[in-house]
Amino acid sequence: MLFTIITKERDSGSSQIELQSDATILAFGDSITYGFGVAEEESYPAQLQKRVGVRVINGGVSGEESSEALERLPKLLEQKPDLVILCHGGNDIIRKRSDEKLKANLTQMIETIKASGAKVLLVGVPNFGILGFNTHSIYAEVAKETEVFFEEDVLSKVLSKNELKIDYIHPNEKGYEIIVDAVVKHLKVIN
Template sequence: MSKIKVITVLLGAIMLFTIMTKERDSNSLHIKLHSDATILAFGDSITYGFGVAEEDSYPAQLQKRTGIRVINGGVSGEESSEGLERLPKLLEQKPDLVILCHGGNDIIRKRSDEKLKTNLTKMVEIIKASGAEVLLVGVPNFGLLGFSTHSIYAEVAKETEVFFEEDVLSKVLSNNELKIDYIHPNAKGYKIIVDAVVKYLKTVE
């Protein structure tokens, strides 16, 4: 085989590999769900929709937006240790995706960061063991100087290799027009959370 043919074959192989890699990377950015799938939104008062009408909570808005069934698994005031105990029962409903947004009460009440990380990690492991995908939503480290996502969430997402929405909750809670009080979004704020979540979803036949 001549050098030109060898080079042509190599270039062809490189181009094919590049195309396949790009396609694989593109697919890895999305959580694929069938139209008859079930999503479990799991968390505390932010998931529950404290202070807004039931239809304005982010799980209700997400269901309306996507047409996919969304279970609201939020409990106001719950800490991560309580959520960890409650989660297995909800997983019996066989969700295809769990949106995990938990730990805000631990942070506000200044519970152990190490314990929060352990609880979040265990939640992710339990969810993955059930066969569901996980989208972890970062929670702010509520402080006097504003809202920035607690570093624990990026660590958990990286170590457990799950989808991670890092910024939306911090951005919403940094804007007084998007919340009803210091820590709870209003209907507009929840809509922005839904906007961020749907970017990760891809409905397939």
């Protein structure tokens, strides 16, 4: 499979991941990736597959922390994805696990993904606070340090609107659709 990255000036904020139509994407994460609270076909991986027309593996596990994900990731990478959309850490944040450990786990996941030959799109997760849903600063740090594509704000924006979620931390069908809209902006599928 041919896989290339097209990058433009970082300052312009414009960059795309170019995929062939026979590519495979692994959506890797916790309950938000899994699609907790919505029908399977309304999860963001299922909606993304319909939208871009490439195979998308749903690698989401509800309730999982980043240390567990780190152990589970290598087995999923055996499916040889071209791109991994990494959206993980919400349970670590909610359960007030160490920020340093979360950062180390995210970094190690990205290194493992890159070693497999896949590219990475990191999705920022909110720091679920009393004052709202701002993306946790760890995600921008990790994206910069590991030089991966980064979708910074979509999850924070979705979870800050009650009409886009089923409970405090999970999107509804429309919320997942907005996540897909944001992810698609980073992709270019070549037939």
